[in-house]
Structures are given as C-alpha cells and as structure tokens.
Amino acid sequence: MARATGAGAVRGLLVAVAVAAVLVAVVQGLGRVVGSAVPAVLLPVAGAALASAGLHLVLPRRRLSRAGREASDRFPALAEAARRMQSGSLERALPGLAQVVADGTGAAQVTVWLSIGERLVQVARHPPEPDAGEVTVPDLATLLARPDTDHVVPVLDGAALRAVVAIHKPGAVTAEDRQLMQDVANGAGLLLRVVALNAELAERVRRAADLAEELQASRRRLASARDSERRRLVAELAYATGDRLDALRAEVGLAAAGLADPDPDPAPVTQALARARVQLDDLLERFRAVARGVYPAVLRDHGPAAALDEVISDLPRPVRLSGGLGERLPWELESGIYYVAASAVRALAGRPGEGAVLVRLDHADGRIVAHVEDPAPPVPAERLAALLADDADRLAALGGGMDVGTAAPAGGDPDAAEPLVVRAWLPDRVEPVVVDTAGTEVAVR
Template sequence: MGMDATIAARLLRLLVVGAGVVAVFAVLVGVLAPLLGPEQAAALLPFAVAAVVTAGLGAGLPRIDGWIRRHTHHRTATPYSALADAAARIRAGTLDEALPGLAQVLAEGTGARRAVLWLAVSDRLVSAAVHPPGDDGAETVENLPVLLARADTDHVVPVLDGPVLRAALAIGKPDAPVTPADRALMQDVANGAGSLLREVQRGTELEERVRRADELAQELQRSRQRLSRARDVERRRLVGELSHATADRLTALRGEFELAVSELGDGATPPGQVRATLRRARAGLDDLLERFRSIARGIYPAVLRDQGPAGALDELVADLPRAVRIDADLGRRLDWEIESGIYYLTASALAHLAVRPEDPALQVTLAIGGGRFSARITDTAPGADADDLRTALAIDVERLAALGGEMELARTGDATVLLAWLPDRLEPLVDGSAHVEGAR
C-alpha cells in the first residue's frame, strides 16, 4: 500500500511537470509565431522550450515535490532511489556537502517534514546537518532519551561503533505516520553511512579535544603565574618578619658584646661585672636563637607537613593566651600551597585575636567542599575591630589572592566572622577519557 501511494505520487509529479511543459509550449507558440513567422518559429521553438523548461524545473521542482507531499502525505522518491542518492552523497563531495546531503536524503526518502543528523561529541549530541536548513545554529541535547522526547522528533536510528554511540539519524513526521519502509530506509542509510559518520564524529571529537587542550594550557599558565606571585609575596613577608623580629635583638646583643670587650680591655672592671655582662649577652643570644627557631617553624612547620593544617593549628593554639576551639573534618590532604595558604592566614588571625585570656573562646572551622578549602573564624568578643584585623592580615590576604582565593570580613549579630578560602586544586583538571559511551 505504501509503495502504491508512492508510485501514485510519482505519477502525479509527472502529470504536473508534463502539464507545465505543455503550458510553456503553448505560450511560446503564441509569442514566437506572430513575431518570427511560422517557419522560423517552428525551427526555434524546440530550443526555446528546452531552455525555458530546464530553467523552470531547476527552480520549481522542489516546490512541486513539496506541494505533492502536502496534498498526498507521500514521498515522490522510492526507498531504492533514496538509498542510491545516499550512496552517491557518501562517495562524492566533501564532508560539508555530504552531511547536509544525507539529511536531505532522509527527508525526501521518508517524506519527513524535518530530518536531522546528530553527532556524538563528548557527553552530548550536537546537530551537524538539518533539512530543510534553518538559521538557528547547532543544537545540543544531552543523550538519546532526551532526543526521543523532543516534540519535533518521531523516529531516531543510532549509529553505533560497537557499544559506542557515534551519531544519530532523526526525522519528524507530524502529519503522517512513520512506516516500516521509513524505518528500513533510515537503518539502511545508517548502515551505509556508518563509516563516514564515525570518521566525522572522531574528527569533531578531536577538534573538541584540541580546544580543551588550549584551554588547559592557558589555565596552566595562569596557575604558574599565581604560584610565582605567591612566592614573591611570601619572600616579602619573610623579609619583613625577619627584620621586625631580629633587628632590635641584634642591636642589643651587639651592644652587650661591645660592653664586655670594653670592660675586659680596661683592666679596671671587676670580674663579677664582666661576667654579668656576658650572662646578659648570652641570654640575648638565646632569645635571638629562639626567635629564629620560631620563625623557622612558621616558614616550614613540620606538623603542617606531617598532620595537615588541623594538626598544625592544634599545636599553635596550645601556646595562645586565649582559648580556641577547632572544628575540622577534612578527610583528605591537599597541595602544600593550598594547605599552607589557609594555615598562615588563620595562624596570623589567631595571633592577632587571641591576646586577651578573658575573652570568649574563638571558633575555627576548617572545611573542604564545593571545590574550595575554607577557614571560618568566629570572634564573639565585644569591641572586635574588623578593620584592624584586615590591616594586620594584608600580606596574608595578598598571598591568598595570588593563589586564586579570597578573604571576607563581616560583622554578623554580636560576632565578627572571618571567612578565607582557596580552590582545592591549583592545576587544571584534565579529563583523560578517550570517548563517551553511548546507549543503544
């Protein structure tokens, strides 16, 4: 029945074309005969008719086919002619010509109002060719079930490479049912064009990977710049801390030694006084060495390396005058730059805030989640000065920003809350999957 209707549609097409040729012939006879005379008109008439009909069919045949489909709901091409056309499209022309040609073959061969060729790219389907063509640009759907659920899609045939989905052929026939002949034709086209579509999909996937590689290279360069800037900030912080912590002590120690040398040299100073001067010099030297050890622990805290930021903060708060409660359930270790960045800022904030033993306990919460490693310090002491704290943490905040993080200070109710965070990874994430598995 379907084949009979198709043949009837082809016959109607022939009748319409034939009627058009007769009409052109009659018009040209009526125009040329009075102008050229019977003999010259008879000689030129076949050439004129051929030229006019050829030009008219090129422009009007698609409109005739569309008119026939609208009125008969059947295609003018048989499945066999459609398959032959599809084979010709696959063998000849470039890929840019072959893909729209295959979509056109599907539309004309099945009598569909719309045919789309979808390529599997990464974890989604992207429209590569549409007939009739539109100006909407490439469309994207998540997977085959989503494609089947679309209102403009009535039948889909996947193109598989083993278990891997490479492409999908889809048609929309809102005015007519999808016949078994339509299904067979689409499957045959999918089988015939399978190798072509696989190569196109692999080429598209390669382009996607090249684009992703460029993005990763740019992100890697930005990561290296952030780390370089963080090292510069850390060097400046270290120079400032050494200068601030040791300048006065070195000056006092030098004075004690110069006094001892002077007392020993004049010969009149009692030995007991010289010994006292040397004892003060030794005490100053011990204090200076202890200060250097403290700075060294801050530069490279062994506990931070071994136990992580929670363990290092536990050791730090044990020597602070004010009580500090630490809540940390991190579950995993992160890169040294990330852990140390949060640790140094938190340690500096605690050293600034925990100076009065009578104040309520500080609350410190460390957490990993949402792609971030964060530290929250809550201070409920009255009169806490957020601006003063921000000034004291200027270098630590600069280091945090260099690594891609941020610090926020806010007054919430009766508490001052400090929130600092860094991304939980400094290097870009590379997806090593070779391809995305498709569904049958």
C-alpha cells in the same frame, strides 16, 4: 505458496484452453466465410491476434506491488543522498543529508547528531537555524524526550553509537518514512562514522591543549608560591633580626666599652651583659619560631590541628580550635591548610582583643577546609585578604582556594559588628583532576 502456485497453474491452463478455442473458431469460421480469398496460412495468425486482444480486455492488468512503488519512490532520494556524500565537503554533505531526508519524508525538521565523548552534538539541521550556537544533549534518551523529535535512526559502529538522524514531522511518521531514513543512514553510515571519529579526535586534541595550558598555569602558580614563600621567609627573618639584633649589638658594645676602660666598673658591664643575654634569648626564640613556621616538627609528626594548637599557645588573644581532618593526608595538603590557618590566626589574634577567634578544621566531600571566624576583627576584610595573598597563591597552586569576607551578626542584631570569616579549602588528594566532555571528574593517577 503451494496454493498460490496451484491457482496460477489452473489459471494458465484455462487461458490456454480459451486461446485454443478462439484459434479453432477463428480458423474454421473465417475459412468458411472467406473461402479461398485469404491464404490458409494467415488464418491462424488472425486467430492469435484476436485471442491476444480478447485476453487484454478480459484479464485485469497487473500492477506494481506496494514494495515496488516504495522502492521507486526512495530511489531518487537515495541517489540524491549519494550525490551529496560525494560532494567532497563535509560542510555540504551533512546539511545535504538532512535536506534529503526532509524532502523524502515531508518532515518539518531534520537534524543530524554526532556522538562526541558521552554527549550528542547537533552538526546539521534542515531547515538551517542561523546563530543557534552549539546544541548538545547528554544522551540518546534525552534526544528522544525532546518535543521536536518524533523518530530517530541511530548509526552504530559495532556497539558504539556514532551518529543519530532525527526528524520532527507534524503528521504521522509512516513506514515509508522510517525505511527511507534507515536507507539514508545505512548509505551514509561510513561517512557519519568517519565524521564522528574526527570530531571526537578534535575534542580530545582540544582537551589535551587545555590540559597543557593548565599544566603551564600550574607551573606558574607553583613558581609564584615559591616566590611568595621566599618573601615570607625574608620578612620573618627581617622581623626576627631587625630591632633585636640592633639592641643586642648595642648592649654588647656597652659591655666592650666598659671592659676597655683602664679602671673598669664591673656593675655597668654586668648589667649590659645581662641585658645582652636577655636580647640573645629573645633573638633565639624568634629564630625558633621562624624555624617552626618554615618546617614545624609538630605538623610533620601530629598534623595541622596539633601544629595550630602550638601556634595558638603563643598568642595574646584567646583562640578556640575545634574539628580535625580525621586522618593523615599528604604533606603538601596538610602544610597548605596549616599555613593559611596559621597566618590568619596570627593576623587576627596577634594582639590583645575582645572575644575569642574561632578556628575549625573539617574534612568532608573530598575537601579539607579551614574556617576562621573573628567576631571583633582588628583589621578589615580587604586588609586581611592582602595579608593572606601569598597563602592564597599557595592554595591555588595546590588546586584549592580561599574566601575572605564578613558574615551576618550572631542573633540577627543589626547594630552588632559583622564577624570576619576566612574559609580556605583544598582537595583531599594530590592527583590532578581532569573534567571530561560529559562533566565527570576523572583522577589522573
């Protein structure tokens, strides 16, 4: 800078000497030529005019600096961007910003992205693309890797990314293009941050509404599960007390009639009472079975595997139980997986049949699973699914599900019967799981 200042001073001194020499020459020369025809006071004026004209012809004209030209080129674009931002409509402002950047840079495509949650959502594009639907990318790195992205300018709110302006240009992206994009992004930074925050708020409101709807649906499923359990208990009680209670009533009636005879025969009365005792014992055993099904003590004390083992011991058909949960889990989950497995085993092995029913319990990858397989099922898959409908409702209320179908025959024999398979599962925790906008599961505790 000192060197440039010295050079300027020398140049100015030379110019001053030259002007002075011209003035002296003009005043003296014209004075001799014109004599007294021209007033002497006008001679210095004429000399100054001739010196100024000479300097204009001799010295090079100064030009605008490159930065000045670039600034003058950007001013119309920035003014147009400001006008678009003051339009009062976000639907016009954001596409208008994209158009301003496209006009100023000569880009073939300009897109404006908002940061919503952990993803970027395209909210404006120039030229517009009708019926494009929602375009999203998971992060800024993915946006940079897109073939239609040549340069991006992020809009930050502190350290948080709020928006991105991206261009696709067939030619090279110049420094002037980058500067224009940066200026437009800076000028529209507040607008983009406000729009991004509004969009994120709208997304959170939508998620809250979805969660409220899911809560209502969960309550409906729980009410349905209660109704199905009530129906199952009524059916169990009706099965336990129906024919057996009628038979017991009949035997007691025979004994009472025999005792009412003026000359009773003790043998028929004794036989009727003996049969009544058998019927009463059977009825009591059925009540115990119903009680175990409603609230099995073994399930509470030792878990689903031990409770299923108790169920299996009373069935006429062999059942092979394997696997286990490995650890005790909340009561809702253990009872849910037990009930569906017990219902499936009773439906398949409740009568004599060929081959053994296979039951396996697993606990892995955040799930507990009951797998029941019957190589020679006594009922078709559709009938078994109908029998297990109430259990399926209970699983759905707890966040799980159930599949009932057939599998390929063992050994690949096309003539062999297709095994019937029941697969029921539940999450291994009872906290509700919320899926955020990035697709990540978050447990709400």
